[in-house]
Amino acid sequence: MEFSLSKEDQDFKESVYRFGLRDLAPLSQKLEYDDKEEFIVANWKNMGKFGLLGLPYPEQYGGAGASVLTTTLAGEALGYAGVDAGLLLSWGAHMILCGVPIWQLGTEEQKKKYLPKLASGEWIGGLGLTEPNAGSDAAGIQTTAVKKGDRYILNGSKMFITNGPVGNVFVVAAVTDRSKKAFGISAFIVEKGMKGFSVGKKLSKLGVRTSPTSELIFEDCEVPEENILGEPDFGFANVIKLTLEWERSCLVAPAIGGLELGLKKAVEYARERKQFGKPIIKFQAIRHKIADLKMNLEAVRQIVYKVAWMKDRDIPAMMDASVAKLFVSEIMERTASEVLQIFGGYGFIKEYLVERGYRDSRLSSIGGGTSEIQRGIIARSILNFK
Numbered sequence: 001m002e003f004s005l006s007k008e009d010q011d012f013k014e015s016v017y018r019f020g021l022r023d024l025a026p027l028s029q030k031l032e033y034d035d036k037e038e039f040i041v042a043n044w045k046n047m048g049k050f051g052l053l054g055l056p057y058p059e060q061y062g063g064a065g066a067s068v069l070t071t072t073l074a075g076e077a078l079g080y081a082g083v084d085a086g087l088l089l090s091w092g093a094h095m096i097l098c099g100v101p102i103w104q105l106g107t108e109e110q111k112k113k114y115l116p117k118l119a120s121g122e123w124i125g126g127l128g129l130t131e132p133n134a135g136s137d138a139a140g141i142q143t144t145a146v147k148k149g150d151r152y153i154l155n156g157s158k159m160f161i162t163n164g165p166v167g168n169v170f171v172v173a174a175v176t177d178r179s180k181k182a183f184g185i186s187a188f189i190v191e192k193g194m195k196g197f198s199v200g201k202k203l204s205k206l207g208v209r210t211s212p213t214s215e216l217i218f219e220d221c222e223v224p225e226e227n228i229l230g231e232p233d234f235g236f237a238n239v240i241k242l243t244l245e246w247e248r249s250c251l252v253a254p255a256i257g258g259l260e261l262g263l264k265k266a267v268e269y270a271r272e273r274k275q276f277g278k279p280i281i282k283f284q285a286i287r288h289k290i291a292d293l294k295m296n297l298e299a300v301r302q303i304v305y306k307v308a309w310m311k312d313r314d315i316p317a318m319m320d321a322s323v324a325k326l327f328v329s330e331i332m333e334r335t336a337s338e339v340l341q342i343f344g345g346y347g348f349i350k351e352y353l354v355e356r357g358y359r360d361s362r363l364s365s366i367g368g369g370t371s372e373i374q375r376g377i378i379a380r381s382i383l384n385f386k
């Protein structure tokens with residue numbers, strides 16, 4: 001069994017880390033963006049220039065042809081560089097949830113039209129699946145698409161959509177044949193500006209506040225038939241199958257870096273902070289917390305790398321991806337809470353960014369399938385194996 005990264009991957013990870021530290025972190029760490037819930041456009045553009053916005057897409061569509069593992073390492077490096085979790089969530093929704101389905105299921109025309117724009121950052125993408133009344137039960141969506149001549153007419157709305165307020169293009173799920181349930185849902189590429197498509201107001205959130213979120217509204221929205229993505233009726237099932245494994249490896253990757261950064265900050269602080277005449281790192285209670293942070297970081301890293309490794313070899317990773325997503329979510333929350341505890345009262349104050357990390361960590365067990373849903377998938381997989 002080989003545990004080491006290739007020299008190219010190590011060098012790439014290091015270069016992304018240095019880029020994140022130098023070109024993204026200074027703005028990422030300004031609290032005013034979090035306070036104002038502002039998407040950091042300058043950082044987005046920098047990511048595009050560095051080639052991070054379409055990393056895994058083939059080179060002919062503006063990407064770098066990076067493997068899933070390399071893409072995962074980039075996310076980890078950015079998390080460790082202290083890039084805000086909001087930007088990294090927007091990155092994942094854009095590159096993975098919107099771009100990957102277009103790359104893997106799209107026609108040649110669709111790939112040529114959308115991927116270079118997404119890879120450069122000229123256009124921002126997102127995925128519209130969740131609805132006001134259908135979240136975990138994704139197959140229960142109500143938005144419909146009815147064929148009329150050479151177009152589909154979409155009616156309904158999508159809720160909690162990452163990049164909604166800033167996005168130019170969205171992969172949107174809509175029911176085309178209600179009688180077929182989950183296999184009667186198609187996927188469409190919907191552009192801002194298409195007749196009948198509008199964006200609801202920006203939603204104010206607890207965490208990841210630099211990632212803009214909103215409702216998407218379709219009122220007799222006219223989508224040209226060439227914008228259907230993948231097979232009619234099967235688009236949704238294929239998009240979900242595709243994106244979820246990517247989402248649960250690459251999209252959670254910044255968390256690994258975030259955990260390592262949390263550990264580093266906790267150690268630095270515990271060395272400096274003195275109580276009872278000595279640095280708090282001298283207290284066994286604090287040392288044990290540090291040891292647990294390290295143990296959890298190593299376990300998360302291996303589990304996420306394994307999913308990326310499996311995906312790079314086309315080994316079905318549905319259950320492993322759920323294990324990774326569930327574990328990362330729980331460890332993120334626990335780590336954020338323990339780091340804050342080590343910082344004591346200062347952790348509760350905004351200035352140290354530990355408070356922001358605590359708020360940001362809360363999304364992971366909700367977005368992209370809740371922890372309850374992940375436990376259900378894992379249990380079902382185990383029972384089916386027997």
Ligand SMILES: Cc1cc2nc3c(=O)[nH]c(=O)nc-3n(C[C@H](O)[C@H](O)[C@H](O)COP(=O)(O)OP(=O)(O)OC[C@H]3O[C@@H](n4cnc5c(N)ncnc54)[C@H](O)[C@@H]3O)c2cc1C
Nearest residue numbers: 127128129130134135136160161162366367368369370372
């Ligand atoms: C900041 C943010 C960004 C998001 N970005 C996107 C995006 O870009 N695109 C998109 O499509 N969606 C997005 N989402 C939506 C997200 O995926 C959903 O919120 C999530 O899937 C949960 O759905 P829900 O909120 O409707 O909760 P519900 O499904 O209503 O669940 C409520 C509670 O019931 C539990 N529950 C539900 N069903 C079961 C069950 N069968 N067994 C046990 N427990 C169950 C859940 O675990 C949860 O605790 C985003 C959400 C947030 C908060």
